Every structure is written in C-alpha cells, then in structure tokens.
Amino acid sequence: MHSATYDKRIFSPSLLFRDLGFLISKAPALVGAVRNPDIGRVFTGKIMMVVTAVNGCTYCTWFHAQQAVTSGMSDTEIGDMFDLQFEASATEHELPALLYAQHYAETNRNPDPKMTERLDVFYGDRTASDIMLLIRVISFGNLLGNTFDAFPTRLKGQKAENSSALFELLFWLATFWLMLPAKWILQRRRSDGTKPDPTEETQ
Numbered sequence: 001m002h003s004a005t006y007d008k009r010i011f012s013p014s015l016l017f018r019d020l021g022f023l024i025s026k027a028p029a030l031v032g033a034v035r036n037p038d039i040g041r042v043f044t045g046k047i048m049m050v051v052t053a054v055n056g057c058t059y060c061t062w063f064h065a066q067q068a069v070t071s072g073m074s075d076t077e078i079g080d081m082f083d084l085q086f087e088a089s090a091t092e093h094e095l096p097a098l099l100y101a102q103h104y105a106e107t108n109r110n111p112d113p114k115m116t117e118r119l120d121v122f123y124g125d126r127t128a129s130d131i132m133l134l135i136r137v138i139s140f141g142n143l144l145g146n147t148f149d150a151f152p153t154r155l156k157g158q159k160a161e162n163s164s165a166l167f168e169l170l171f172w173l174a175t176f177w178l179m180l181p182a183k184w185i186l187q188r189r190r191s192d193g194t195k196p197d198p199t200e201e202t203q
Contacts, residue, residue, distance in 0.1 A: 004157065004158060004159070005158060005159065005160070005161060006149075006150055006153045006154065006158040006159060006160040007160075007161075008055065008056050008057075008146040008149070008150075008160075009055055009108065009142070009143060009146060010143055010146045010147040010150050010160050010163060010168075011143050011144075011147045011171065012162070012163070012167075013167055015143075016143075016147075016171075019136075019139075019140050019143075022136065023136070023137065023140060026133055026136075029129075029130075029133055030133060030137065032130065033129075033130035033131075033133050033134055036126070036127060036130045038093075038123070038127045038130075039127065039130060039131065039134070041071050042068075042071050042072070042073065043093075043094055043097070044134055045064055045067050045068050045071060045073070046068075046081055046086065046089075046090065046094060046098060047097055047098065047101045047131065047134050047135060047138070048060070048064050048134065048138040049064045049065070049068065049078070049081035049082055050081055050084065050086065050098050050101045050102050050105070051101050051102075051104070051105045051135055051138045051139055051142065052064055052082075052138060052142055053081065053082045053083070053084055053102075054084070054102060054105035054106055055105055055139065055142035055143070055146065056142075056146070057141065057142040057143075057144075057145035057146050058145060058149070058186070059141075059145040059179070059182050059183070059186060060138065060141050060142050060145055061082065062186050062189070064138075065078055065082070068081070076089070077089040081098075084102060086098050096118065096119060096122045096123070097119065097123070097131045100115055100116075100118075100119045100131070100135075101131075101135050103115050104132075104135050104139075105135075105139065109139065116132075119131065119132070144175065144179075145179070147168065147171050148171065148172060148175050148176075148179040150163065150168045150171075150172075151165070151168035151169050151171070151172040152172070154168060
C-alpha cells in the first residue's frame with residue numbers, strides 16, 4: 001500500500017533557480033573536478049551512488065549502476081554503495097568522502113560545518129572543493145528526476161508536501177523532452193533484463 005505522500009525530495013522554484021545559477025557559475029570548476037587525479041571515475045561514481053541512495057532518484061540509480069559496471073565494479077560493490085554499507089567496498093582514501101556525501105544528503109544539503117572542515121583537512125582545499133561540487137551536481141540530478149516524477153505521482157494520489165501542482169506541471173512540461181526518453185530507455189533496459197540494477201528497492 002502506497003503512502004498518500006510523495007516523500008522524495010524535490011525542487012521548489014527558488015531552489016531550482018538557485019541550483020541552476022550555482023552550477024552554471026561552476027561549469028569551469030566542474031571540468032577540473034572531473035579531471036582531478038585524486039578522485040577519478042570510480043571514486044566519482046561511488047560518491048554519486050551514495051548521494052543517489054539517500055535521495056532515491058530512479059533514473060540516477062539505474063544510470064550510475066550502469067556506469068559502475070562499465071568501470072569494472074562488481075555487483076557486490078555496487079549493492080554496498082546503494083545500501084549505504086560501503087565501508088567494505090571503499091578504500092581509506094574514499095571513505096571520508098563517502099561518509100560526507102551520505103551526511104550531506106541525509107541532512108538535506110545542510111552538513112555540519114565540522115564535517116566539512118574534516119573533509120577539507122583530509123583531502124586538501126582543491127580535492128575537497130571538487131568532491132563537494134560533485135555532490136552538488138548529483139544532488140541536482142537526483143532532484144531533477146524526483147521532481148519530474150512528482151506531477152504524475154500527484155495524479156495518482158500521492159502529493160509532495162510543500163509543493164504545488166502548478167509548479168510540478170510546469171517543471172514536467174519544461175523537462176519532458178529530456179526525461180521521457182530517459183524513462184523509456186530505463187523501462188526498456190529493465191524489460192530486456194539488461195544489467196545493471198541490484199537495487200530495485202530504490203525504484
């Protein structure tokens with residue numbers, strides 16, 4: 001039985017425009033973060049899976065699980081990330097960032113300043129800043145997917161708290177050209193059994 005509330009985190013109008021402005025202003029820095037040798041593709045994927053596990057975005061869950069398989073991660077490692085039991089599948093270098101990513105998402109983007117300070121001390125200014133930027137990017141992606149689903153879910157009787165049908169409809173209309181193909185691909189991959197998705201519970 002479904003709850004009467006759509007309980008995934010979604011955008012508000014102000015948060016949407018604030019995040020868009022932030023990411024546009026940080027576009028050059030994002031290129032540097034992706035190329036940071038202290039992070040790398042696998043580490044980046046783990047950060048994004050942990051944040052997605054908290055926020056529960058269907059589209060991001062599938063996409064990042066697929067990327068993880070492509071990068072050589074095992075089903076067990078991927079499952080550990082999405083189950084937030086990543087201590088066994090993380091290196092000593094990765095663990096502080098993954099714990100911070102989980103904390104950032106669970107506190108709804110309001111991390112304890114002491115946690116942020118520890119991240120900075122452990123990785124240094126540049127890498128810590130790059131990690132925080134990657135967390136912001138995947139948080140945006142998560143809320144993009146969740147907000148796209150909010151209006152159709154509202155029509156089924158599950159309403160997001162502190163949100164309006166008008167905003168959700170406008171958001172759906174503004175993003176359907178991007179999200180409907182993504183949804184179609186996701187459904188097709190599931191129906192033909194294409195790997196990966198060890199985390200059906202987050203869907």
